[in-house]
Amino acid sequence: MLDLKKIREEYISKLNSKLNLLQVNQLKADLLGKNGLISNQFKKIGSIKGSERKKYSSELNNIKDELLDLINSKINEIEISDINEKLQKEKVDITLPERPFLRGKIHPVSQTIDEISSIFSEIGFSVEEGPDVENEYNNFTALNTPEHHPARDMHDTFYLDEKKQKLLRTHTSPVQIRTMLRDKPPFKIIAPGRTYRSDSDQTHAPMFHQVEGLYIDKDINMGHLKGCLNYFIKEFFEVNKIKMRFRPSHFPFTEPSAEVDIGYKIKDGKIIIGEGDKWLEILGCGMVHPNVLKNVKVDPEKFQGYAFGIGIDRLAMLKYGINDLRAFFECDYRWLNHFGFDPLDVPTNYRGLSR
């Protein structure tokens, strides 16, 4: 018994000193190895008699457990400290740059088209498209703009043949014609796309983008037109209030026709939409002219509705503070990086147009 206590005290004291893993394992072997001090004591159990035996055995087991626990915890402690020491040595300068990555960008016009589509999608419009090269009929005549009509002067047209029969569409309105000729009413479409006019200065580019809108059903009136555009402008500029003015105008393919202005002000050099007493023209619209409906074999006695055309580039400029229209098409990497959008920023209804 004396032996046991002595061993216990001696080894507890040893294990409590500063040791490395090797030393702890040596102590473990000294105690619990084949000829270890504790192991040897177990061998003695058989020679002890009677009641002493049980007591001794129990005592021995307790001491063994106690020492083993101590050894294990010591090992654990050393291992943790070793790892920590090792990791400490592995420390790197985490402020060094990450591996290089490339980030792409979506052009602001594409982003704006997606925004517009998303807004009109919410109120049931679907997207139609048409060719960039049009015939004279779809671009003008079918739209109630016959040859020798002065309204044609408002469109400086690029022609592809001397007879002026083939041209680059000057607006997206021919998509109305194509859609109505192909399908049956009701029609509820928008048609974004490239448009062309032979005009080039700070505020005009020979190519630009428009979105056409068309809603034809049995009872669509100017109140619906106003409501639709009011909704669109509010959603697009992501504001709660909008000042909108419908002003009579003239387009051969709509009657009555209107141009729509929105109120704005300039604050700290930036344009603020929806406030102020300045007006900015942003789109043209009206009730589709009965002649146009007749041209596409839709009965104007039964069907009526509205159409509108909006300059997409202009909207993008207003929303995102872009000053120069021509920069849209100059592909300057720095400009694209600045005004472009992350490809994951897909405008959607459920999470809103933008972050």
Place this chain on the structure above:
Amino acid sequence: MKITFNWLKDHLKTNLKEKNLLDQLTNIGLEVENVESASTDNEFFKVAKIIKTEKHPNADRLQVCDVDVGEKEIKKVVCGALNAKKGLLTIYAPPGAIIPKTKAKLVIAKIRDVVSYGMLCSESELNLSDESNGIIELSKSKYENSVGKSYFKKSSTNYIDLSITPNRPDCLGVRGIARDLVASGFGKLKNIKEKKIKSKIKQTLSVKINKEKGQACSVFGSCLITNVKNTESPKWLKDKLISVGQKPISAIVDITNYVMLDINRPLHAYDADKIEKGIVVRNSRFGEEFTALDNKNYKLENGMCVISDNKGVLGLGGIIGGTRSSTEIDTKNILLESAYFEPSSIRKTSKKLNLDTDAKFRFERGIDPLSIEDGLNKAALLIAEICGGEISKIDIQKIENFKTKKIKFDTNLFQKVSGLKISNKKMFKILDNLGFKFKKEKKYLELTVPSWRPDISKPIDIVEELARINGYDQIKLIEPRKERYKPTLNKLQKLFHFLQRSVATKGYFEVITWSFTDPNYNNFFRENKKEIKIVNPLSSEIGVLRNSIFSNLIYYIRKNLNRDIKDVSLFEIGPIFSGSNPGEQETVLGGLRSGKIARTSWIENERKVDIFDVKKDIIQTLIEAGYEKSKIYIDDITPNYYHPGKSGRIFLNKEKDKIAGYFGEIHPNIIKKIDIKTEALVGFEIFVDNLKKPQKLLKDRKSVYQVSDFQKSERDFAFIIDKNFKSQRLIEIISSVNPNLINNINIFDVYQGDNVPSDKKSIAINVSIQSLDKPLKDQDLEKVNKLIIDTVEKQTGAKIRS
């Protein structure tokens, strides 16, 4: 169309302010484009007196004048006018003034080393007349005491520039604008009692309109005014014209201009003595010539409406007069013309001759055919009043009578279209004020359209008039309906948007370039496609429609590289064209990458971009878009703008039905010719319209979920194989050995060089073998192994490397 409030008040009685006027004009569709105060600019111009002149030291024709402008300091002004002399009273413009004629702003300038503070003005420079010979000489008696005072009276009225839409010729006259305003409740129309010519003298010059096919002139009214003395216009008339930016010329010209601006009735005054034996209005004959008032000679084609006499063409009816019969300051006898010309004919002729005049602008929009006599009365009486002379009776030649238009208008249509209800009383009042006559029938109104409204012919036009005058702001907006007839996007559109964003996620910047391009660039990428020329391009550098997506992309890659941006990746998705008919176009996504990957990185090895970068981009994009990788098939037949050895053609399946895309290095010759300075230039094209649209929705495209938890084994093989053997085929062969067990094949090394014959290469492949339904035993694996080696050796002539 420029007007002033004062001029409007000739026709309009109102107490409202100019601010209200501007708003109301815009509200009824006569958009105010610009309001300019005439006064601010003009206050600069001062009455001045030349104190002294001396010859310019460095220029024979110039003088240096000391000018008293009413200030302490005497100004030194360099002047080129011969009439500048001591004591002359003239008009001085200081630095800062804007010269009305040239719109140039004066600055203090050195003229041949002598500093000139401002300028002494000629009448022409101030738009007072055409007199440009010398500076203005003001009358001593009148201006002697005005030195230093502003020459122009401070004008209290602004000029208002209106944008009149092409359907409203009536509003190209002040009276028409006033009428619209009155209809909308802005003031009252003044009832002007038009004086009529009371004459017993016959119009002795014969006028005849030829009745021929396509005769554009249906009415020709005229009167003779004899023994006039053409002169400078009186001040009221000059001021009126100047107030709307017109330049006074002489009384006769000014009066015709005034009548035109006031009631939109263009007139033409001939020197009657220069007309040989009367006037014939007829169609021109091919080759006829005349010199117009713009001093240009015009060669006419067949069928243009000309006013002629015995000697030939005098002028183009409704467009421009000729110099041969023009009035001058010493003209004695005048023939005044007031006619009606067919709008489309005016337009055709002026387009052909590329002629644009004020008269043409008005006639092509449609002049009131019933204003012929009004115009003659008004102008002739004014001429007689100012220039004296005797007026003849009015002579009217006509080959067609004007027919008034009648419209049956169902008043319910207004509410049906506008969504707004207004009372009949209000409706009648608006129509009455606009000049409509109406008769109430049981179910409709029978409306007679005023002769000055060529734009109105249908009930819908009446709806617009009512809506416009009543105010668009009265129409209440209706919340949008959400009902939908079709999905927002069709499959092709969805694919377009998916590809666009998918490519952008790979580090490309999206660009939008013009659909036209430089023919030289286009030719590099055109192959055998037809060049599509624009007949009237803005410049020859953008003179053709693009046949390829690359021409503009490469142009802008180069531009960016020249900006010293080294590693540029751009893409565009848009149309390319194969012909000049509608629909001869397809949508292509093209991407270009230049320069290096990981340039100047501390951690990664920098390297040039290569074709396997763009191959990754295009393949990954196609896979993301839903096309199966295992089916994609690649060969090496590519267009000539790619490097012939480093480019590939992609199909979505082995049957090669339609080309899905290309990738490769841009041909070095092109890079050299375009002079692009970059380490590498690689690119790809996806032919969006060629991609098969998925028939099923995404939800139905997912196949049954099937994975194996049995042990997977991997085996490596190295084959010595013919140098030109395509690895794609090797993978295909291995996969076909046992598609059920072999589920992944990777090439992990390709080697040519030592220990491999020069016509061979070594390809090392890692194959994963796994069964879906049982654990594989060693002998199963060995069997597969052996089969792979045997099959490859047999089918390709390759040898396994030991």
